[in-house]
Amino acid sequence: MFRVLAMHPLPRFVASWLSLASCAFAAEAFVRPVVSYVKPSGDGYSSSTAIGLAAGVYLGAQSEHEINLEFAYTKWDLHESYGGPLHLEGEEKFLPVLVNYRYYVRDDTAALKATRFYLGPCVGMTRTKLDFTFTGSGVRFASNDSDWVFTYGGSTGFVTKLGGRFELDLGYRYLRLDQSDYSAPGTTLKGKNSSAHVFSAGVGFRF
Numbered sequence: 165m166f167r168v169l170a171m172h173p174l175p176r177f178v179a180s181w182l183s184l185a186s187c188a189f190a191a192e193a194f195v196r197p198v199v200s201y202v203k204p205s206g207d208g209y210s211s212s213t214a215i216g217l218a219a220g221v222y223l224g225a226q227s228e229h230e231i232n233l234e235f236a237y238t239k240w241d242l243h244e245s246y247g248g249p250l251h252l253e254g255e256e257k258f259l260p261v262l263v264n265y266r267y268y269v270r271d272d273t274a275a276l277k278a279t280r281f282y283l284g285p286c287v288g289m290t291r292t293k294l295d296f297t298f299t300g301s302g303v304r305f306a307s308n309d310s311d312w313v314f315t316y317g318g319s320t321g322f323v324t325k326l327g328g329r330f331e332l333d334l335g336y337r338y339l340r341l342d343q344s345d346y347s348a349p350g351t352t353l354k355g356k357n358s359s360a361h362v363f364s365a366g367v368g369f370r371f
Contacts, residue, residue: 191221194232196333198366202238205359209256214238218264218366230266230282235259242296254296260315260339262288268323279324286337290315292344309346316340321364329370337362 200214220232239257266284293310321335340359 191223192227193219193221193371194368195219195371196232196331196366196368198234198236198333198364200236200238200337200362200364202240203361203363204240205361209242209358210240212238212240214258214362216364220264222370226268226270228268228270230264230268230284232264232266234262234264234286234288236262242294250298250300252296252298254294257293257295258290258341259292260288260290262286262315264319266319279322281320281322282335283318283320285316285318286339287316289313290341292341294344294346296346307347311344311346313342313344315342323368326367331368331370333364333366333368335364337364 196218198214198216198218200216201211202214203211214236215238216234216236218232218234220230223229223231237257237259239255242252242254242256244252264284264286266282268280268282270280289312291310291312293308295306295308297304297306317337317339319335319337321333323331323333326332338359339362341357343357
């Protein structure tokens with residue numbers, strides 16, 4: 165004859181906690197190519213298109229948390245005047261490397277069950293490169309230089325299911341970049357803190 169032994173409260177608590185933790189921290193990996201329209205806030209900069217790739221994980225029992233690493237590339241033309249005959253023209257390239265966090269707002273409404281709204285911050289570094297020509301009073305020279313600048317911002321948008329493991333991501337991001345300093349023969353070109361409005365569309369695939 166067998167006796168059924170009651171589980172001690174402490175082991176039962178530990179087993180329950182581990183079970184909940186495994187659900188809460190269940191991770192699901194994804195990859196998301198992104199195309200964006202970038203509108204710089206400063207004068208003299210043209211708008212541009214950016215391409216990027218984000219890869220990360222969904223966390224939580226309802227996949228309500230997302231952490232990803234994102235790479236992107238964009239460039240735009242620069243035209244600035246400094247009074248009189250002094251002009252700066254060039255092409256500035258940007259390669260941001262960002263860590264993004266998103267929190268997805270749950271909505272159990274039937275009409276919105278396949279769509280989830282999100283918001284969250286981002287932080288990272290951006291490699292900037294400027295190819296420029298400077299013209300002035302009888303002076304003309306061309307040069308190029310690069311810099312790494314601190315970058316941060318926030319985003320909001322929504323993700324909706326397309327079918328299978330695919331998702332459509334539409335969002336808006338406000339991005340802030342510290343100033344870039346570029347070296348030129350005999351001088352240093354100091355940029356300004358800049359910002360951009362970024363409207364993006366991407367298609368994600370869950371593994």
